[in-house]
Amino acid sequence: MKLTARQAATATLADMARAMDKRQPVTITYTKADGTETIRTIEIYDIRTTKAGDIILKAMDRQTGDSRTFRIDRLISYTVHRSAFILDRPAKAPAEHAPVELVSVNTPDALICREIARDDRAYWTEFGQTA
Secondary structure (H helix, E strand, C coil): CEEHHHCCHHHHHHHHHHHHHHCCCEEEEEECCCCCEEEEEEEEEEEEECCCCCEEEEEEECCCCCEEEEEHHHEEEEEECCCCCCCCCCCCCHHHHCCCCCCCCCCHHHHHHHHHHHHHHHHHHHCCCCC
């Protein structure tokens, strides 16, 4: 078990990304928004950053079988297991498969603007809002 208070947030994030890539479940001790602690075994399928700047783990919760999000800064401790995922992750929404309009890019600034717009559109589409 690793205590997140004893390591940098980047080390925790790296361990979570590695567990996601290797498809290994992680048991976490987590502080909920109301301040209570819970222990969950999760199967991470995505890591995102919210508009507020919080890093979140999108994962399947083995206790409920549902998809949930967990903020990295609320992790107290975690253990990465050697076993494999057993739950199916949720199907992607059709909006995620929508074709992206490609625009001719002539400058680095135009490329950066295009990528930011694409990321912003994907973020708002996922949460059922329009940008």
